[in-house]
Amino acid sequence: MSRPKLLALLGVGLAAAALAEEPRPLAIVIHGGAGVIDPAKMTPERAASYRAGLAAALDAGYAILERGGTSLDAVMAAVRIMEDDPQFNAGRGAVLNHEGDAELDAAIMDGHGPRAGAVAAVRHVKNPVELARLVMEKSPHVLLVAEGAEEFALEQGVALLPRGYFRTEGRERELEEARRAESERLHAASLPGSGTVGAVALDAAGHLAAATSTGGLTDKHRGRVGDSPIIGAGTYADEACAVSGTGQGEFFIRQVVAYDLCALVEYRHLTVGAAVREVIHEKLRHTGGEGGVIALDRNGNIAMDFNSVGMFRAARDSRGRRDIAMYRDAR
Amino acid sequence: MPAKNSASAPRYALAIHGGAGAAPRAQLSPEHERRYRTGLEAALDAGFTLLERGGSALDAVAAAVHLLEDDPCFNAGHGAALTRDGAAELDAAIMDGRQMRAGAVASVRHVRNPIELARRVMEKSRHVLLVGAGAEEFALEEGLPLVPNHYFRTAERLEQLEAEQRGRHVSDLMPAAAGTVGAVARDGDGNLAAATSTGGMTNKRPGRVGDSPIIGAGTYAKNGVCAVSATGHGEYFIRAVAAHHVCAAVEYRALTLEQAVRELLHEILAALGGDGGLIAVGARGRIVMDFSTEGMFRGARDSSGRQEIAIY
Numbered sequence: 001m002s003r004p005k006l007l008a009l010l011g012v013g014l015a016a017a018a019l020a021e022e023p024r025p026l027a028i029v030i031h032g033g034a035g036v037i038d039p040a041k042m043t044p045e046r047a048a049s050y051r052a053g054l055a056a057a058l059d060a061g062y063a064i065l066e067r068g069g070t071s072l073d074a075v076m077a078a079v080r081i082m083e084d085d086p087q088f089n090a091g092r093g094a095v096l097n098h099e100g101d102a103e104l105d106a107a108i109m110d111g112h113g114p115r116a117g118a119v120a121a122v123r124h125v126k127n128p129v130e131l132a133r134l135v136m137e138k139s140p141h142v143l144l145v146a147e148g149a150e151e152f153a154l155e156q157g158v159a160l161l162p163r164g165y166f167r168t169e170g171r172e173r174e175l176e177e178a179r180r181a182e183s184e185r186l187h188a189a190s191l192p193g194s195g196t197v198g199a200v201a202l203d204a205a206g207h208l209a210a211a212t213s214t215g216g217l218t219d220k221h222r223g224r225v226g227d228s229p230i231i232g233a234g235t236y237a238d239e240a241c242a243v244s245g246t247g248q249g250e251f252f253i254r255q256v257v258a259y260d261l262c263a264l265v266e267y268r269h270l271t272v273g274a275a276v277r278e279v280i281h282e283k284l285r286h287t288g289g290e291g292g293v294i295a296l297d298r299n300g301n302i303a304m305d306f307n308s309v310g311m312f313r314a315a316r317d318s319r320g321r322r323d324i325a326m327y328r329d330a331r
Numbered sequence: 332m333p334a335k336n337s338a339s340a341p342r343y344a345l346a347i348h349g350g351a352g353a354a355p356r357a358q359l360s361p362e363h364e365r366r367y368r369t370g371l372e373a374a375l376d377a378g379f380t381l382l383e384r385g386g387s388a389l390d391a392v393a394a395a396v397h398l399l400e401d402d403p404c405f406n407a408g409h410g411a412a413l414t415r416d417g418a419a420e421l422d423a424a425i426m427d428g429r430q431m432r433a434g435a436v437a438s439v440r441h442v443r444n445p446i447e448l449a450r451r452v453m454e455k456s457r458h459v460l461l462v463g464a465g466a467e468e469f470a471l472e473e474g475l476p477l478v479p480n481h482y483f484r485t486a487e488r489l490e491q492l493e494a495e496q497r498g499r500h501v502s503d504l505m506p507a508a509a510g511t512v513g514a515v516a517r518d519g520d521g522n523l524a525a526a527t528s529t530g531g532m533t534n535k536r537p538g539r540v541g542d543s544p545i546i547g548a549g550t551y552a553k554n555g556v557c558a559v560s561a562t563g564h565g566e567y568f569i570r571a572v573a574a575h576h577v578c579a580a581v582e583y584r585a586l587t588l589e590q591a592v593r594e595l596l597h598e599i600l601a602a603l604g605g606d607g608g609l610i611a612v613g614a615r616g617r618i619v620m621d622f623s624t625e626g627m628f629r630g631a632r633d634s635s636g637r638q639e640i641a642i643y
Contacts (some may be wrong), residue, residue: 103465116570120540121462141539142569145438146463148538223465224458225437232547232572250459254431256547259572263579287431
């Protein structure tokens with residue numbers, strides 16, 4: 001049987017089951033990046049501030065689902081809030097490249113369709129996830145990069161901002177440190193890419209969506225694109241599974257992490273939890289890649305896992321779950 | 332281990348494509364057909380000679396794609412399709428199935444052989460994908476000379492762009508999106524590799540990136556499973572994560588390579604409304620070439636004596 005037919009049948013079966021029992025589950029899961037700050041350096045104030053940022057994004061996304069909104073709107077709202085929050089490595093407060101500029105990547109995917117949009121290496125767009133959505137909805141394309149993507153933004157009436165908007169003192173300091181470390185050849189020791197943001201959601205219609213946004217790596221080469229805007233690598237959603245990743249993007253691209261995880265769920269019939277474990281703790285670790293993912297299936301099963309020190313993450317669903325955590329022990 | 336039946340298990344194999352969506356048979360003049368066949372043959376032989384001498388799959392796919400980039404018949408490198416601004420913007424990727432290393436570039440305008448730059452990204456940088464001006468800066472850092480954009484432009488591509496912009500889809504040479512080039516190979520040590528290079532769609536928006544440089548979409552290789560290079564309507568191949576889909580179907584569902592390719596092209600992409608084609612080589616050197624368009628410029632050669640060039 002073809003995959004679309006199989007999925008359609010599954011959908012009918014699940015819809016019947018849902019009618020007979022409880023209302024369809026709603027769920028949203030977000031991350032604010034893997035490889036977070038060394039626990040020893042995390043002050044109570046900083047921890048509270050990160051938690052507040054995650055909570056704001058989580059609850060804004062969930063409120064959309066509760067009102068009957070789409071998973072696509074929910075993931076976009078959550079990611080946009082984190083893009084605007086300078087604590088996270090996306091939008092304002094993104095890490096800086098070797099030249100000292102923020103260069104931003106984002107993707108969004110609607111599992112119902114499936115449709116997708118992405119942008120990479122943009123330098124003047126306040127909310128890259130919104131531009132990614134415009135690429136999906138207003139262009140025949142999936143991925144636009146650099147100046148061409150910004151030209152499209154202008155055509156769509158999206159205002160461009162000066163590069164200074166994205167730069168924060170904290171990120172400038174990090175770039176200085178990275179440059180020093182590079183010259184001392186210690187660079188490999190630091191985990192790049194921490195702070196990428198992402199969200200996956202399941203709405204009342206049973207549709208999944210995923211979105212990811214990032215500034216990439218501190219001190220990255222100009223033009224470097226990581227996994228976040230690559231459909232199948234850092235972002236993926238179909239009718240059965242949605243994933244957003246964070247970590248060492250090059251490893252995520254080579255292993256096509258997000259799609260591989262969904263393929264394990266769909267073809268090997270693993271639970272999302274088991275698929276996430278296999279991808280993060282076996283496959284990714286085996287190649288030396290560090291990072292984490294959040295994933296959600298069509299029944300609202302949530303998985304969040306990482307092989308780094310920690311991962312800023314949060315989840316909320318219609319069964320009453322609401323967690324926000326940073327380290328392994330759910331702190 | 333020597334294969335008992337050499338016809339079913341070639342030691343090494345190479346397949347190449349010069350794009351799906353070939354012009355309707357009636358429109359391709361014998362003269363044009365001869366040019367395409369000559370170009371495909373030269374690329375196939377160059378790559379295959381390397382494999383015969385014990386060279387790696389990676390070197391073979393790079394050599395084949397390099398020649399196709401230099402051939403103005405094909406939509407890659409010299410002779411690439413032009414953007415709506417009349418410039419060439421090139422994308423390419425290469426993947427080594429041995430360690431699953433990969434390199435890619437997108438939206439470069441001044442690099443003579445994008446496949447060579449993609450290989451440098453894989454071998455000389457910490458990254459997988461570099462785009463735009465940043466990718467060209469890396470080219471300069473690597474000592475690759477840049478060429479003016481008009482190096483890529485040919486009279487035929489300009490004509491196509493003008494026809495497209497006048498709203499006429501016709502071209503008696505080749506349709507707008509066709510001509511992407513690619514190669515997949517298995518070498519004598521069992522290593523797999525894939526490479527793809529393209530100018531994308533005629534009249535495309537500057538900055539548009541298709542599936543060719545996206546690892547898992549247009550290009551993918553994993554030892555023990557398969558290597559894939561795709562061509563066609565890139566947006567659909569990206570959404571379907573086409574190249575990785577084929578490998579996942581082989582690895583997780585134990586489909587044959589033929590079945591996996593057929594399902595992708597004729598069921599999944601067909602349901603989405605996207606057409607195109609792809610070439611793949613399996614872990615044991617089996618070559619599959621399939622397409623949902625009228626034709627696909629393609630060639631295949633292996634150590635058990637298979638040798639073919641075909642369009643329809």
